[in-house]
Amino acid sequence: MTTPAPGTPSLLRAINDRAALRALLERGPLTRPEIGAITGLSKPTASQMLARLSAAGLVVLDGVREGMPGRTAELYRLNPAAGYVAALDVTHTRIESAITDITGTVVGEHRLSTPRERGDVVAKVREALRGARAAAPGAPAPRRVVIGIQGALDPGSGRLGYATHIPGWHVPDLLATLGEGLGLPVDVENDVNLVALAERRHGVARGYHDFVLLWGDSGLGSALVLGGRLHRGATGGAGEVGYMPALGAPTMREAGRHAIHGFQALSGGPAVRSVLRAHGVRGATPALAVAGAVRAAGEGDERAARGLGEVASRLAVGLASVVAVVDPEIVVLTGGMLLAGGERLRALIERELHALTLPRPPLLLSTLEGNPVLAGAVELGLDKVREEVFGAVAGGSPS
Amino acid sequence: MTTPAPGTPSLLRAINDRAALRALLERGPLTRPEIGAITGLSKPTASQMLARLSAAGLVVLDGVREGMPGRTAELYRLNPAAGYVAALDVTHTRIESAITDITGTVVGEHRLSTPRERGDVVAKVREALRGARAAAPGAPAPRRVVIGIQGALDPGSGRLGYATHIPGWHVPDLLATLGEGLGLPVDVENDVNLVALAERRHGVARGYHDFVLLWGDSGLGSALVLGGRLHRGATGGAGEVGYMPALGAPTMREAGRHAIHGFQALSGGPAVRSVLRAHGVRGATPALAVAGAVRAAGEGDERAARGLGEVASRLAVGLASVVAVVDPEIVVLTGGMLLAGGERLRALIERELHALTLPRPPLLLSTLEGNPVLAGAVELGLDKVREEVFGAVAGGSPS
DNA sequence: CGGATTAGGAAAGTTTCTTAACTGAATGGG
DNA sequence: CCCATTCAGTTAAGAAACTTTCCTAATCCG
CATH class of the missing domain: 3.30.420.40 (ATPase, nucleotide binding domain)
Structure with a gap:
C-alpha cells in the first residue's frame, strides 16, 4: 500500500492500454492511426498495442474504412464479449x-x-x-x-x-x-x-459534476453526485432526506424514531395525497393524485391549482435545505409522483425554491425511459x- | 486536453520524482535505500533520481546517519527553499x-x-x-x-x-x-x-475523508470535506447554511431576500445573545454571552442552563439538515461562540442532534491554536x- | 494510368528502469 | 586488534517501453 504504483516501465503500458480501451469505448470503432493520435502514441506503438489487445481478446477487428484517399484503414472496436x-x-x-x-x-x-x-x-x-x-x-x-x-x-x-x-x-x-x-x-x-448514475450517463444530468437528484413517489429520497462521484456518506445515508427535519413537520424527537416525521411527513406520497384530497382531488396513488390535480388545474380548477401549489411549496422547503448545503449545478426531479406533476409542478417547485435559497440551480425533469434503477x-x-x-x-x- | 498524459517514458520519471518528493515531505529525512523501498524503485534508480533532484535544487543533503552496522548513510531532505x-x-x-x-x-x-x-x-x-x-x-x-x-x-x-x-x-x-x-x-x-482545511491537516479532522465543519460566532457557516476534497458548490455557496430554511425561523420568502432569515435568524450570534438574555445571561458578544451562560450553569444557575439548552437545540436543528443530507463521519464545531460553549454546549448539541437524525456522527470541538483561517x-x-x-x-x- | 495520400510495417535508436556484481566504510565479536 | 558481517553507494549489462525514419502497399482522383 505504500507503493500504489511501482513506477516500472510496464506501468506505462498499463496506462496506455487503458487509455486506448477507453477511447475505443467512448468513440466507437477507430483505426490504428486514430488511436495513436488520441492516446498521443506513435504509429508503431499503437499498432503493437492493438496486436496485444487483440491477442488478449479485448479488441476485435470490425471491418475497414474506405472512401478516403489513401489505403483502406482497418477498424478496431472493443470486443463486447x-x-x-x-x-x-x-x-x-x-x-x-x-x-x-x-x-x-x-x-x-x-x-x-x-x-x-x-x-x-x-x-x-x-x-x-x-x-x-x-x-x-x-x-x-x-x-x-x-x-x-x-x-x-x-x-x-x-x-x-x-x-x-x-x-x-x-x-x-x-x-x-x-x-x-x-x-x-x-x-x-x-x-x-443508481437512478442518479443512470441520469448522469443517459439522462438530463449528463455532463454535470455536481447535481442533486430528488426522487418522489410514495417515499422521498435523494442522491448526490459531487465532484463527479456519487456521495454515499459515512453510513450510506447521504441524501436520505426523508427523515430530515423540515419546516412545518414534526421532528423525530417529537414523533418518535420510527414514526413518520420530517420531510417525508410533509411531502411524501401519503402527505401529498392528503393535501390534494383536501383540495378536492383524489387518486389511488400519489402519482395518480398528482396527475389528476395537474389535469384539473389545466382545465381551470382553481382548488386543484392551489393544492398543487401547496404540494410544490412543501417540496421546495425540503429541497431548499439540500440546495443550501450542497449548492448543486442542477436538480433532477424524478420518481412517479414528481414525473406525474410534469412541467407544471416542476415550474411551481422551481419558483418556490428560488424564493427560498440564495443559489438558484435549474430544476430539470427526468426524461429517462425504462427502469432507471x-x-x-x-x-x-x-x-x-x-x-x-x-x-x-x-x-x-x-x- | 484529449491526452491528459501522453504516455511517454518521461512520464515515469515524473511519477517517480513526485512519489519521492512526497515521501521526503511526509516522512522527514530519508536515505537513498529508504527512498528506493518507499517508491518501489531499485537502488541505482533512487540514486540517480536524488542526484537529479539535488541538481534541480529540490532536495538537499542533511547530514549522515551512523550507529548502524554497515556504511554510514547520507540523509536527504526536501529543500525548504x-x-x-x-x-x-x-x-x-x-x-x-x-x-x-x-x-x-x-x-x-x-x-x-x-x-x-x-x-x-x-x-x-x-x-x-x-x-x-x-x-x-x-x-x-x-x-x-x-x-x-x-x-x-x-x-x-x-x-x-x-x-x-x-x-x-x-x-x-x-x-x-x-x-x-x-x-x-x-x-x-x-x-x-480554509478553517476546514486547517482542521483536516492539524486538527481533530485529521484522517477523515468526509466531515462537516460548523463555524459559529456572530455569523454561522459551514464547510464540507467530502471524499477527501473540499466541496465548494456550483456557485461557491456550498455550506452556506446561514440562509438555509430552519424550523422555527422565518424563510427568505417571508423575510425578504436581504433581511435576516433561516438558520442564521434562529441560531446566529445575535439570536443566541437574545435567547440567553431572556434567560438572564448578558454578554457584549455572542462568545462572551455563551461563556457567561456556561459559567453560570456550572455554578448551578438553572435558568442559564435552560438557556444553553435552548441554544443547543436551535443549533442542532440546522445541523440536523446538514447531517441528514451529507451523512459525515464527524462534525467539527468551531468559531468563537461554539468554542466558548466548550464541552458542555458540545454535549448538549450532540444529544439533541442524535435525537433528530438517523446518522449519528460524533461532534468534536476544535483544538486548533492560532489563526485557523x-x-x-x-x-x-x-x-x-x-x-x-x-x-x-x-x-x-x-x- | 500516374500522382497524391494515407495505412501498415521494419529497423535503428532513446529513455527509463532492473538485476547483478563490486567496492568501500562502518560495527562488533573473538 | 583483526576479520567477518552488514549495509551504502557505484558500475556495467540488459530489458521494456516508446520514437523517429524510411519504405512498401493500397486506394482515390484527375
Missing part, C-alpha cells in the same frame, strides 16, 4: 434483472415475481440471475452483480439500513453472504443512488468490470 | 499575512490594520505581503498567494458572493485584478472552507505550490 455484468432491481414485489456486455448492450432480461415471499435471499437472487442468463443463450457468466434496493449498505456494519421493507434482506454480512452464495463479487447499492445498476457494474478488465491486460497473474 | 507561499486572512478590520517555505514552516508574519478603509484592494494586499516579506529577510518572492475572506468566489461570475461586508472587494473579475496587480497567481477562498490558507497554497514544484522537475519549459 470481454466481460459481462449482471444488474438487479429488487423491490418487495419483484426482482428485475438484466445482463449486459462490456459495451452496455443488454443481452438478457428477466422479471421475477416475489409476492410476499420470505425465502432465502441467495436463492432468490440466483433465480433472478438464472432467468436473465437464460434469455442470453451464448453469454458466459457475468463477472459481477450489482443489486439496487431501497435502503443503504452501512460500510461500518455491513448491514442494510435506512428503512427497507423487503423481507430476508436484513442479514448480518450481506455482501459476504451473497458473494459466497453466488460465487461472484456482489455490490448492493441504494436504488435512488436497473440502468444505474448496469452503469455501476460496468464501471467496476471495465476497471477490472482494462487493468488486467499486462498479463501474468497478479499475486 | 524550493518554493514559498503567501497566505492572507482578510477581515474588515485587519489583514493577517504569513509566508511559509515549502515544508510549511512560517518564515514571516504580519498584521495590517485596515480600519474602515475604502482604498484600493490591490494596494492593501500588496502592503500586507510586503509586511510579511519584510519579516523574512532572506526569502525570495512567494510563488502564489491564497487569500481567505468571508464570502465565496462564484466560479461563474468571478465575483465575490454570499454577503461580504468588506469594502473594495466587490470587483468584477477579482482574481484577474489581483493577479495582474501583484504579478503572482492568486486564490481567493472562503474563510470557513491563515493556517488553512497556507495549506491550500502549499497544495498548489507543491503540485507546481514537484511536477516541474523533468526540466524544459512547459509550453
Whole structure:
C-alpha cells in the first residue's frame, strides 16, 4: 500500500492500454492511426498495442474504412464479449434483472415475481440471475452483480439500513453472504443512488459534476453526485432526506424514531395525497393524485391549482435545505409522483425554491425511459468490470 | 486536453520524482535505500533520481546517519527553499499575512490594520505581503498567494458572493485584478472552507475523508470535506447554511431576500445573545454571552442552563439538515461562540442532534491554536505550490 | 494510368528502469 | 586488534517501453 504504483516501465503500458480501451469505448470503432493520435502514441506503438489487445481478446477487428484517399484503414472496436455484468432491481414485489456486455448492450432480461415471499435471499437472487442468463443463450457468466434496493449498505456494519421493507434482506454480512452464495463479487447499492448514475450517463444530468437528484413517489429520497462521484456518506445515508427535519413537520424527537416525521411527513406520497384530497382531488396513488390535480388545474380548477401549489411549496422547503448545503449545478426531479406533476409542478417547485435559497440551480425533469434503477445498476457494474478488465491486460497473474 | 498524459517514458520519471518528493515531505529525512523501498524503485534508480533532484535544487543533503552496522548513510531532505507561499486572512478590520517555505514552516508574519478603509484592494494586499516579506529577510518572492475572506468566489461570475461586508472587494473579475496587480497567481477562498482545511491537516479532522465543519460566532457557516476534497458548490455557496430554511425561523420568502432569515435568524450570534438574555445571561458578544451562560450553569444557575439548552437545540436543528443530507463521519464545531460553549454546549448539541437524525456522527470541538483561517490558507497554497514544484522537475519549459 | 495520400510495417535508436556484481566504510565479536 | 558481517553507494549489462525514419502497399482522383 505504500507503493500504489511501482513506477516500472510496464506501468506505462498499463496506462496506455487503458487509455486506448477507453477511447475505443467512448468513440466507437477507430483505426490504428486514430488511436495513436488520441492516446498521443506513435504509429508503431499503437499498432503493437492493438496486436496485444487483440491477442488478449479485448479488441476485435470490425471491418475497414474506405472512401478516403489513401489505403483502406482497418477498424478496431472493443470486443463486447470481454466481460459481462449482471444488474438487479429488487423491490418487495419483484426482482428485475438484466445482463449486459462490456459495451452496455443488454443481452438478457428477466422479471421475477416475489409476492410476499420470505425465502432465502441467495436463492432468490440466483433465480433472478438464472432467468436473465437464460434469455442470453451464448453469454458466459457475468463477472459481477450489482443489486439496487431501497435502503443503504452501512460500510461500518455491513448491514442494510435506512428503512427497507423487503423481507430476508436484513442479514448480518450481506455482501459476504451473497458473494459466497453466488460465487461472484456482489455490490448492493441504494436504488435512488443508481437512478442518479443512470441520469448522469443517459439522462438530463449528463455532463454535470455536481447535481442533486430528488426522487418522489410514495417515499422521498435523494442522491448526490459531487465532484463527479456519487456521495454515499459515512453510513450510506447521504441524501436520505426523508427523515430530515423540515419546516412545518414534526421532528423525530417529537414523533418518535420510527414514526413518520420530517420531510417525508410533509411531502411524501401519503402527505401529498392528503393535501390534494383536501383540495378536492383524489387518486389511488400519489402519482395518480398528482396527475389528476395537474389535469384539473389545466382545465381551470382553481382548488386543484392551489393544492398543487401547496404540494410544490412543501417540496421546495425540503429541497431548499439540500440546495443550501450542497449548492448543486442542477436538480433532477424524478420518481412517479414528481414525473406525474410534469412541467407544471416542476415550474411551481422551481419558483418556490428560488424564493427560498440564495443559489438558484435549474430544476430539470427526468426524461429517462425504462427502469432507471436497473440502468444505474448496469452503469455501476460496468464501471467496476471495465476497471477490472482494462487493468488486467499486462498479463501474468497478479499475486 | 484529449491526452491528459501522453504516455511517454518521461512520464515515469515524473511519477517517480513526485512519489519521492512526497515521501521526503511526509516522512522527514530519508536515505537513498529508504527512498528506493518507499517508491518501489531499485537502488541505482533512487540514486540517480536524488542526484537529479539535488541538481534541480529540490532536495538537499542533511547530514549522515551512523550507529548502524554497515556504511554510514547520507540523509536527504526536501529543500525548504524550493518554493514559498503567501497566505492572507482578510477581515474588515485587519489583514493577517504569513509566508511559509515549502515544508510549511512560517518564515514571516504580519498584521495590517485596515480600519474602515475604502482604498484600493490591490494596494492593501500588496502592503500586507510586503509586511510579511519584510519579516523574512532572506526569502525570495512567494510563488502564489491564497487569500481567505468571508464570502465565496462564484466560479461563474468571478465575483465575490454570499454577503461580504468588506469594502473594495466587490470587483468584477477579482482574481484577474489581483493577479495582474501583484504579478503572482492568486486564490481567493472562503474563510470557513480554509478553517476546514486547517482542521483536516492539524486538527481533530485529521484522517477523515468526509466531515462537516460548523463555524459559529456572530455569523454561522459551514464547510464540507467530502471524499477527501473540499466541496465548494456550483456557485461557491456550498455550506452556506446561514440562509438555509430552519424550523422555527422565518424563510427568505417571508423575510425578504436581504433581511435576516433561516438558520442564521434562529441560531446566529445575535439570536443566541437574545435567547440567553431572556434567560438572564448578558454578554457584549455572542462568545462572551455563551461563556457567561456556561459559567453560570456550572455554578448551578438553572435558568442559564435552560438557556444553553435552548441554544443547543436551535443549533442542532440546522445541523440536523446538514447531517441528514451529507451523512459525515464527524462534525467539527468551531468559531468563537461554539468554542466558548466548550464541552458542555458540545454535549448538549450532540444529544439533541442524535435525537433528530438517523446518522449519528460524533461532534468534536476544535483544538486548533492560532489563526485557523491563515493556517488553512497556507495549506491550500502549499497544495498548489507543491503540485507546481514537484511536477516541474523533468526540466524544459512547459509550453 | 500516374500522382497524391494515407495505412501498415521494419529497423535503428532513446529513455527509463532492473538485476547483478563490486567496492568501500562502518560495527562488533573473538 | 583483526576479520567477518552488514549495509551504502557505484558500475556495467540488459530489458521494456516508446520514437523517429524510411519504405512498401493500397486506394482515390484527375
